[in-house]
Amino acid sequence: MGKTFAEKVLARKAGQAEVVAGQIVIVEPDHLLTHDNSAAIVGKIGAELKEFGIARPEMPVIVLDHVIPAANEKTATNHRITRDFVGTYGIKHFFDVGVGVCHQVMVEKGLALPGDVLVGSDSHTCSYGALGAFATGIDRTEAAALLLRGQTWLKVPETIKVVFSGELQPPVSAKDLVLTIIGDIGADGASYSAVEFHGDFTGLSIDERFTIANMGVEMGAKVAVFPVDDVARSYLSSIGVGADRYESVWADPDAHYVRELTYDLGAIEPVVAFPHKVDNVKPVGEGADLEIHQCLLGTCTNGRLSDLEIAAAMLDGRTVASGVRLLVLPASKEVFEAALDRGVIARLSRAGGLVLPPGCGPCLGAHQGALAPGERCVSTANRNFKGRMGCKDAEIYLASPATVAASALTGRLSDPRKMR
């Protein structure tokens, strides 16, 4: 019997000839990601850090992104505690306020590589599956234990196989595809499992693969992973990562899967996740009359250059509807500057967009962009939970960059195919 991606990568990492789904292995992750929660993590182990130190100073990656620039004395103090910790313990990979959202920074800086085992105290750590990494979220306490000991346990997951064929028909994009999958299998459809993407997906850009892998946790997945192909190798090469720096892993052809799904990308249509669950997915047309107050374009899900370009192309020369706030949240400073150089930022701004610092704040209601009772937001982010953007009496609709841009122009939830 062949092995799945998860079985092969975890066997290698655990130093075992082979492992099978259900087995528990001890691994030393290649990196541990933490962000603004670093202060709370370090705060749990003050005495232990003095006694034992850091297991591997090259393992932690710390990115300040969730409340940036600091909103108040408390969050500013969190940042200061984090900087002090970085200095005291010689943390090698630290990215201060303004570099970008942690998941984008991990990738841009070449810290998430094919075949790596990566954990992070953030649920969207699964994003790095776009590059063939085994990447998954953990809680703060486990992050603290990892700082001290450098290892943790993982249960080798069962795997679901998703086979793609055909090509997405713009303005339909990866967000529509992943929301469709989540709508089909449910918010727990891949619980405890790995999800492998197979078939023909050469038409999916690396940005689109990040969107899909990022949303893996919204179907309950432990990891959501693409194989490393020419598209991935070309991206890695573009950020200065040569093939000598990683050893990619992929499933055997006769691996065992607990479930198989197939999708014809050509048949995917624009969809929206209606409040308050990510699997409450319906065709965009079902919300055609809903008045919109805020549009959020960006985040770790859809804040890369191609996402901003799609929106800019739709908004070009027009302005957002009266009464609509369009917030633009680039995934990183690099993305922001690339968009600046290509005139994308100018086009978004002139259309009425308000460009925010590259961080996470609005997505989780932690900083900027909060909603008022009765308001509706169409967002390219990954969660529409009740209260998510700071108000339990507001509504969040998750959609693609094209649908968000179309909705910003009309002030109503709109089908981007009708706006071109």
Next chain:
Amino acid sequence: MRVWKYGDDINTDMLFPGKYTYTCSTAEEIKPHLLEDLDPEFAGGVRSGDLIFAGKNFGCGSSREQPVVGLKAVGVQAVVAKSYARIFYRAAINQGLLLAECADAVDAYKDGDAVALDTEAGVINVGGRAFSFPKLPPEILAIREAGGLLPYTVQALRGSGGQPRRRGRGNAAQG
């Protein structure tokens, strides 16, 4: 002892709103906001020894651990749900909070039923009927028995708790 009953897909934003994530970290800071957007009566009404019953995919969403830290701090004896999201499941192990995965017990429960939990046996009694739930494999149970992951880690680093075993097959641990 009271049973607090909720539905499917109770996410971590409902258990503890994201807007407090970077201003509330200690148990005392967390307690007043527990389940704030789900059940405004919970934070003021919960007592030590209470139980939570819920549907499938309990704890889905964010990796924030405040819900687990808070539920443990107010003395919730256990959560009994049809299934759990994996990060929440790990977080509960790490804090020493008991999660029982038992769909039949959740379906059987009616308001007012007497409920009793036998952790050692892995059995929950609901209205006179007994339901068993899977126990954690020994190497993971050891974390909970040490009082949580940090005490366990310190024991291991000092050598008194030994290194975790390198092999083993788990049935219940979902992490």
